[in-house]
Amino acid sequence: MKHQYVIVLFALIITSSMVSFTSYRATEREVNEDMSQALALALDEQQSDVISADTIQIFNRYLQIEALRGNALLAVDTRQGFCPRPHCSMATIFALSDQRLAMVLWMMTMLWGLFCLWKRRKQVPIICGYGGLVYSETDRRFFGLKGEQVKLTPMQQQLMEMFYMSPSHLLTKKEICDALWPKKEDASETLYTLIRRLKPIVEQHSNLKITSDRGRAYELKDS
Known part of the structure; x- marks a missing residue:
């Protein structure tokens, strides 16, 4: 509430x-x-x-x-x-x-x-769990293996939500860039930096890994 x-x-x-x-x-x-x-x-x-x-x-x-x-x-x-x-x-x-x-x-x-x-009763938390990482749609927060809140930057948060909303937990480079940087012609380097900084956070708080298909697509994968 x-x-x-x-x-x-x-x-x-x-x-x-x-x-x-x-x-x-x-x-x-x-x-x-x-x-x-x-x-x-x-x-x-x-x-x-x-x-x-x-x-x-x-x-x-x-x-x-x-x-x-x-x-x-x-x-x-x-x-x-x-x-x-x-x-x-x-x-x-x-x-x-x-x-x-x-x-x-x-x-x-x-x-x-x-x-x-x-x-308050109507706002029942909708929780998604995957690879030890839990996402509360109501609070828009991620929680790790021990129940701790995973602290993410706004851009990291948006990308993780995209991974969770995808049924296959797989996103193409174009999908990510169009969603996060719609006005940028080439966001390859920015995306690479975002993924590089997000990987250790995900691995620290869950059993998940972010894998790359030659830079064409990224997948949030349960190890």
């Missing part, structure tokens, strides 16, 4: 989380302001800091957010003496917050995640 897909997935996750958290925090501030104001008005009306059943009724009556009535709590904060303090659960605040945009983004995240899984 390409890195771009993963980057988009993480971007969607982060964006969805931030939108959800931002909405939660905004609602939390509104809830705390409403509860604090309702408590202040309730204590002012009863002219006492003692919490009773009447305090709770008055407190609920002063709450502006209707959904808080019956869900907001009055607790005692012992850090500042026996001071009443309003409290509301995270679940209640989350339920009150507007999560519609966040839900849309989370839905998009889930769909993109499923797409990434489908894409």
Whole structure:
């Protein structure tokens, strides 16, 4: 699976989380302001800091957010003496917050995640093996006898792919030159140098050899 897909997935996750958290925090501030104001008005009306059943009724009556009535709590904060303090659960605040945009983004995240899984399953590596040398068409990489990646120059890579794509693993000089140097009139010396440098790499990592038919054709041969 390409890195771009993963980057988009993480971007969607982060964006969805931030939108959800931002909405939660905004609602939390509104809830705390409403509860604090309702408590202040309730204590002012009863002219006492003692919490009773009447305090709770008055407190609920002063709450502006209707959904808080019956869900907001009055607790005692012992850090500042026996001071009443309003409290509301995270679940209640989350339920009150507007999560519609966040839900849309989370839905998009889930769909993109499923797409990434489908894409990953679809990209099953196609592997060709010959003479101990393995070629992965998906990654466009060659691997040697011990599973190590064979490092090739772009031109060496292209030539090796041509050898592997050929059913007989045999290529004529003309086929190679036309594919690698289409604008060059005579690429004989360039081809000779390419083959000379490629031979030891192939022999080091596999049981293969590149043989020549008097310079007219080259064959990737299993020894």
